[in-house]
Amino acid sequence: MGGPLEGIRVADFTWVWAGPTCTLQLAHMGAEVIRMESMRRVCTLRMLPPWPDGQPGINRSGYFNQYNQGKRSIQLDISKPEGVEIAKHIVAMSDIAVENFASNVIDRLGLGYDELRKVKPDLVMISMSGYGRGGPESGYVSYGPAQVPLSGMSQLTGYAGWQPMHVGMSYGDPNAGLHAAFAVLSALFYRERTGKGQYIDMSQQESTIAVLGEGFMEYAMNGAQPPRNGNRVAHMAPHGVFMAAGEDRWLSIACADDEEWEALCGVMVRPELARDPRFQKLADRKANEDDLEAEITSWTLMQDPLEASERLQAAGIAASPPLMNRELSEDPHLATRNFFVEREHPEVGIRQHAGIPWRMSDTPCEVRRAAPVLGQDNDYVFGELLRMSGERIADLKARQVIY
Amino acid sequence: MPERALQGLTVIEHNRTGAASYASKLMADLGAEVIKLEPPAGDPDRNLGPFPGGVPHIEKSGTFLYLNCNKQSVTLDITTDSGRQVLDSLLRDADVFIHDIPPAEVGSLSLAYERFCQTNSRLVWTAISPFGESGPHRDWKAYDLTTLSAGGWTWLNGWPGHPEMPPLRPFGRQSAYQAGVNAALATMGALFARLRTGRGQHVEVSAQECITAILEMTFAFWPYMNTPTARWGQRPIHPIDFFQCKDGGWIFVLCVEEHQWQRLVELMDTPEWTQWDVAANRFVRASNWDALRPFMEEWASQWTTDELYRAAQAKRIPFAPASTLGQLLDSEHLKARGFFVEVAYPDAGKITQPGAPFKVSETPWEIRTPAPTIGQHNEDILGERLGLSIAEIRSLNGAKVA
Numbered sequence: 001m002g003g004p005l006e007g008i009r010v011a012d013f014t015w016v017w018a019g020p021t022c023t024l025q026l027a028h029m030g031a032e033v034i035r036m037e038s039m040r041r042v043c044t045l046r047m048l049p050p051w052p053d054g055q056p057g058i059n060r061s062g063y064f065n066q067y068n069q070g071k072r073s074i075q076l077d078i079s080k081p082e083g084v085e086i087a088k089h090i091v092a093m094s095d096i097a098v099e100n101f102a103s104n105v106i107d108r109l110g111l112g113y114d115e116l117r118k119v120k121p122d123l124v125m126i127s128m129s130g131y132g133r134g135g136p137e138s139g140y141v142s143y144g145p146a147q148v149p150l151s152g153m154s155q156l157t158g159y160a161g162w163q164p165m166h167v168g169m170s171y172g173d174p175n176a177g178l179h180a181a182f183a184v185l186s187a188l189f190y191r192e193r194t195g196k197g198q199y200i201d202m203s204q205q206e207s208t209i210a211v212l213g214e215g216f217m218e219y220a221m222n223g224a225q226p227p228r229n230g231n232r233v234a235h236m237a238p239h240g241v242f243m244a245a246g247e248d249r250w251l252s253i254a255c256a257d258d259e260e261w262e263a264l265c266g267v268m269v270r271p272e273l274a275r276d277p278r279f280q281k282l283a284d285r286k287a288n289e290d291d292l293e294a295e296i297t298s299w300t301l302m303q304d305p306l307e308a309s310e311r312l313q314a315a316g317i318a319a320s321p322p323l324m325n326r327e328l329s330e331d332p333h334l335a336t337r338n339f340f341v342e343r344e345h346p347e348v349g350i351r352q353h354a355g356i357p358w359r360m361s362d363t364p365c366e367v368r369r370a371a372p373v374l375g376q377d378n379d380y381v382f383g384e385l386l387r388m389s390g391e392r393i394a395d396l397k398a399r400q401v402i403y
Numbered sequence: 404m405p406e407r408a409l410q411g412l413t414v415i416e417h418n419r420t421g422a423a424s425y426a427s428k429l430m431a432d433l434g435a436e437v438i439k440l441e442p443p444a445g446d447p448d449r450n451l452g453p454f455p456g457g458v459p460h461i462e463k464s465g466t467f468l469y470l471n472c473n474k475q476s477v478t479l480d481i482t483t484d485s486g487r488q489v490l491d492s493l494l495r496d497a498d499v500f501i502h503d504i505p506p507a508e509v510g511s512l513s514l515a516y517e518r519f520c521q522t523n524s525r526l527v528w529t530a531i532s533p534f535g536e537s538g539p540h541r542d543w544k545a546y547d548l549t550t551l552s553a554g555g556w557t558w559l560n561g562w563p564g565h566p567e568m569p570p571l572r573p574f575g576r577q578s579a580y581q582a583g584v585n586a587a588l589a590t591m592g593a594l595f596a597r598l599r600t601g602r603g604q605h606v607e608v609s610a611q612e613c614i615t616a617i618l619e620m621t622f623a624f625w626p627y628m629n630t631p632t633a634r635w636g637q638r639p640i641h642p643i644d645f646f647q648c649k650d651g652g653w654i655f656v657l658c659v660e661e662h663q664w665q666r667l668v669e670l671m672d673t674p675e676w677t678q679w680d681v682a683a684n685r686f687v688r689a690s691n692w693d694a695l696r697p698f699m700e701e702w703a704s705q706w707t708t709d710e711l712y713r714a715a716q717a718k719r720i721p722f723a724p725a726s727t728l729g730q731l732l733d734s735e736h737l738k739a740r741g742f743f744v745e746v747a748y749p750d751a752g753k754i755t756q757p758g759a760p761f762k763v764s765e766t767p768w769e770i771r772t773p774a775p776t777i778g779q780h781n782e783d784i785l786g787e788r789l790g791l792s793i794a795e796i797r798s799l800n801g802a803k804v805a
Contacts, residue, residue, distance in 0.1 A: 004596035016659075017619070029592045044659060049639050050620060050627035062623030126761070130721075135739035140716045141663075145643055146723035149655040154645075154725040156574035159562070163645060164653050164725040167573040168559030168636050174617035178584045179429075183761045185591035186433050190408040190766055192598050202761040206742050209731065210760035211580040217465025218453035219728040220754040226453075226728075231548060231572050235451050239548060241557060241569035250570055252552035318544040322557035322570040325625040325632045328615055333540040339612050352626035357612035358589040359535075361516075362604035363596040 003030020004363040008188070011087070011094040012036065012071065013078070013111070015043040017144055017170060018128055018204060019100030020067045021177025022184065026096065027070035028356045028365045034094070034381060035073045036087060037374055039403050046374070052348050058374055059347040065371040066353050069341065073372035074381045075402050082401045084110045089386055092119040095191075096126075096184055100176075103129040103138045113199040122197035124187040128180050132203025142204065147172020151208035156215050158228035165228075175211060176204040237285035238264070238292055241322060242300040244308065251305040253296065254318045261285065263315045268299040345370035378402060407434025408766035412594070414438070415493050416474070417481065417502040418446050420547075421576050422531045422610060424470040425583025426501050426590065431473035432759070432768050438493065438784055439474045440481065443800045445777045446471075455751060461777060462750035466576075468774045469756055472746060476775035477784045478800045482512060485799055492789050495523050498603075499590055503531040503582070507542045516605040526603040527593040531582050535609030545610070550578035554614025559621055561634035570634065581617070582610035640685035641692050642667075645725065646700050652708030653725035656699065661685065666718040671702055748773045 008031040012023045015037075027033045037043055045064040052060060077083040088111070091097055097116055099106045106112050106127060113125045127133065130142025148154050148167050158165035183200045191197050209216070218226050231240045231252075238261070239254045255261045258274075258281060265274040273279055273295060278288040285292050300308065305321035312319035323331065329352055334340065341355040356365050382388045382402065396402040405411060412435040416427040424439075424446070431437040439446070448467040455463055480486040494500055504514065509530065516528040530536065533545035534553070543553075551557045551572055560571040586608045593606050615622065620639075621632040642656045642664075658664040661684060668676045676682050681691035688695060703711060708724045715722035724730070731737060732755060744758040759768035778800070785791045785799070 004592040021617070025588055048620060049637070050624045050630065052627055054628060061620075062627035063620035066620070066623050131736065132740055132762070135736040137716075137736035141719050141721040142723065143657060143659050143721050146655055146657050146721050149645070149653070149725040150723035152726045152728050152731050153574055154653070154655070155727050157560070157571070159568060159571065162562070163647070165560070165562065165571070166635055166645070168556065168561070168571075168634065169617070169619040169621065171573070171577075171617075173619075175581075175584075178581070178588060178617075179760045182429055182584060182588040182591060183763065185588055185595060186408045186430075187763060187766070189591060189595055189598070190405070192595065194404050196404075196765055198763060198765040200761050200763050203740065203742075206737070206740070206757070207760040209742070209757045211577065212575055213469035213757055214451075214453060214466045214575055216728055216732075216756050217469050217754065219732070220756060221453055221455040221463075221465055221751070222457070226574075231569065233548075234453070236546065239546075241548070241552070241571070243569065248566055252549045252557060252570075254546040254548045256546060313540075313543045316544060318546045318549045320543070320545070320549040320553040322552040323555050324558045325555065325618070325622045328555050328622060329625045333534060333538040334612070334615065336538040337535055337609070337612075339609075339615070348627070351623075354616045354618070354622055355612075357585055357609055357616045359607045360589065360593060360596075360604055361606075362600065362602055363593070365592075 002363065003028070003365045004360065005029040005031035008032070008096065009094040010034065011091045011097040013097065013099035013106065015100065016045060017067060017173035018176045019098055020045070021174045022126070022128065022180035023071065023098050024067050024069065025178065025181035026184070028367065030365065031096070033071040034090060034377070035068065035071050035372065036076045036078060036090070037073055038075055038077045039374070040077050040079060042374070057347065062351065065345065065348065065351070068371035069343070069353060069367045070369055071372055072377035072381065073374055074378050075375040077401055077403045078109055078111065080401050082396070086386070086401070087111055088116065088119045090381065091116050091123065093385060094120065096124045096188065098126050098128070098180070098184070100128040102141050103127070103131060103133050117197065122191055122195060124184055124191055124197050126180050126184055126200040126202060128176055128202045128204060130204050132206060133201045144170030144173030144204070147204050147208045150205055152212055152215065153208065156212065156226060156228065159230045160228060162228065172204050172208045176202060176207045179207045179210070232289060237282060237289055238296055240293055242293070242297050244300045244303050244305040246304070249305050250322050251300050251303065251308055252320050252322055253312065258282070260317055264312070264317050267312055267315050267317065268296070270295070270299070341367045343367060343370035346373055405434070406766065408763065409433040409435040412436065412498045413496065414499040414501060415440060415497045417504060418448065420503045421448060421466065421470060421579030422582035422586065423501050423503040424448060425580055426529070426531070426586035427474065428470050428472070429584065429587040430590070432770070433766065437474040438780070439471060439476050439775070440479045440490070441476055441777060443478050443480055449777070460750065468748055468751060468754070471774035472770045473772055474775055475780035475784060476778055477781055478778040480800065487512070489785065489789065489799065491519070491522065494519050494526060497523070497526060498594065499527045499529065501529040501531070501586060501590060505542070506532050506536045520603065524602055525597060527590055527597065527606060528603065529586050529590045529606040529608065531586050531608040531610065533610045535612065536607050547576040547578045548572050550610045551614060554578065554611045555618050555622065556614050559618065559632060559634065559636045563634050578610045578614060581613040582608055585613045639689055641689040642699065644696065646703035648706050648708040648711060649704055650707040654703055654708050654711050655723045655725060656703065657721050658685065659721065663720050667715070667720050670714060670718055670720065744770055746770055746773050749776060
């Protein structure tokens with residue numbers, strides 16, 4: 001047996017990043033994911049960099065190719081009634097449907113759950129809109145980058161005394177995608193036991209808020225917005241990212257208890273710091289955190305961060321440089337684990353992509369093929385699965401239903 | 404027919420980092436029975452806070468309470484032989500064991516999956532660790548900050564143009580949340596496979612890889628263009644920025660598609676911008692952002708945050724406010740959707756907290772019980788279910804638990 005979802009088919013109406021992250025997980029598990037795309041409305045990610053040699057092209061985006069590995073792609077214009085009918089045939093042969101348009105767009109297209117369950121009564125369907133169905137902001141438009149401020153994460157993240165910050169990536173998207181995949185699998189498990197499908201309404205705003213639980217708990221308990229506080233946390237000190245030798249080189253260090261702090265002092269060859277009354281206990285270190293960080297920085301400034309991490313780890317201290325893309329790409333640990341995936345792609349050749357962050361012993365998961373070029377699986381889906389004649393396909397192409 | 408999606412599943416959980424707790428929370432909230440095994444001193448998250456008034460209390464840690472509703476708590480020292488015998492008995496009838504014990508400790512405790520699957524071949528064993536169960540960094544120590552750093556997120560977060568400021572953590576233990584949600588979905592995959600094969604399996608989750616897998620387009624910039632990423636990642640299209648409004652709040656300004664930009668130009672009432680070469684398209688605007696930014700900053704400062712948010716959305720431009728927690732709790736939209744839930748905790752009192760991350764039509768997401776007090780279910784589980792006497796339960800846990 002291959003992946004756990006071998007034999008499961010997904011009608012994939014998603015685009016941009018959130019929805020494709022959901023269906024990526026299903027593809028990783030062996031489901032056959034059929035992306036319905038169209039030249040009429042090319043997926044945003046296909047139009048974004050990076051592109052090899054900086055040359056754009058709808059099949060050349062590393063952004064698209066990362067999050068659509070292992071999927072199939074067909075061209076189908078679902079703004080046309082015939083396109084909608086064909087999409088319904090695909091849904092009828094599928095187990096799962098996933099979409100992430102703004103709320104209610106899928107209904108206006110005639111592909112809402114109430115329509116789709118007519119052709120596939122036990123369908124598991126998820127809508128992943130920015131704001132969810134119902135409520136006064138339901139029709140608002142949203143993208144992952146905006147979910148970071150909208151959910152409250154920006155007001156909670158940042159340097160002390162600075163303005164609210166972004167978090168460096170459009171976190172609302174992948175976080176929604178992963179929660180959506182969990183929800184879909186739970187519903188699929190239920191369907192397998194009961195024969196009943198169901199509809200899942202996800203709001204990306206709400207799924208982002210769900211991972212800020214400790215902030216809301218603090219607000220509820222103490223009635224105040226937790227202040228932005230850089231890399232510091234209440235329960236550990238030191239807990240920071242310290243400047244290291246070289247240009248823009250840094251080292252993250254966190255000590256959870258006095259023992260780890262004492263070990264850090266040993267590696268820094270500053271054993272007296274552990275006995276310094278300013279730094280003996282966590283409360284002391286929290287009260288004198290500026291001094292504490294200055295002492296550590298005077299050491300890290302002289303250190304190569306990778307080499308220092310090795311020595312700190314050997315002494316039982318949690319440390320790592322903040323790795324950039326190149327360092328991840330060349331990371332010996334990730335390489336040993338075969339985390340990265342390289343598959344032949346007709347337009348970009350063999351490129352390195354992030355792989356699957358979990359391993360299963362009995363039903364191994366794998367990336368079966370590179371991300372699809374647009375319309376790569378037209379013949380397979382329209383010809384083999386839907387049994388359309390060559391004439392019919394040519395006619396649909398001529399009338400830009402297959403487009 | 405079961406009412407809840409995961410009803411009938413028994414999950415045994417042991418948490419160290421928040422990741423195991425979040426994974427089993429996702430399952431508990433959909434109806435799985437989750438038995439949480441805490442060391443006699445309690446799950447470490449009980450010491451984490453936040454606490455009411457900042458005063459530590461083992462039953463009032465906000466992090467613990469949020470992550471552990473709908474679960475049962477059993478105290479059990481799994482570092483002792485007698486504790487492990489009890490774990491054996493619990494796993495014999497369980498569907499899932501989910502834990503985030505570091506791999507080296509798993510070895511020294513003889514907690515190998517291979518041993519347990521002999522007695523329960525249907526068991527799904529989900530092991531979360533910072534770096535996975537192989538590779539040269541397998542036994543590296545990690546906390547959230549260093550895991551996020553090793554995964555590549557910290558590097559992306561910070562303020563461009565400020566080389567004196569460090570790479571920055573996002574709020575909350577996001578490596579734990581991400582490892583948790585990945586563990587939950589991989590566990591569901593394994594449970595789905597079990598419906599067909601009849602067999603459980605071992606599932607391994609690396610928190611570092613969970614982060615590296617979601618770095619937007621920034622990772623690909625290396626293999627595709629040999630371009631290193633920088634703070635705030637890559638922002639190839641603009642506008643994407645924050646501006647302060649006249650009420651002191653912050654608006655997040657974003658246009659992804661050109662038609663959104665065209666409507667923004669209408670909203671700004673600056674038709675001449677359509678003629679400007681420096682604003683010709685989203686990529687050009689990115690390279691000329693230093694020139695364009697002051698104009699938009701000035702314009703945004705003439706609005707209140709809410710007015711500008713509503714006005715932009717009325718034209719289908721995807722702006723968003725930088726919400727405070729209070730604003731979210733007061734949001735008419737989130738109220739209409741019934742998102743926040745109130746939970747009454749025995750010691751911490753009533754708390755309004757985030758609810759369902761998704762709404763399921765046939766099988767509810769729900770909070771049935773507040774987070775358990777430490778060892779609250781010792782007698783139910785160890786006594787009634789496993790048949791241990793009160794004296795045996797006490798001896799298992801030393802003097803700490805009644």
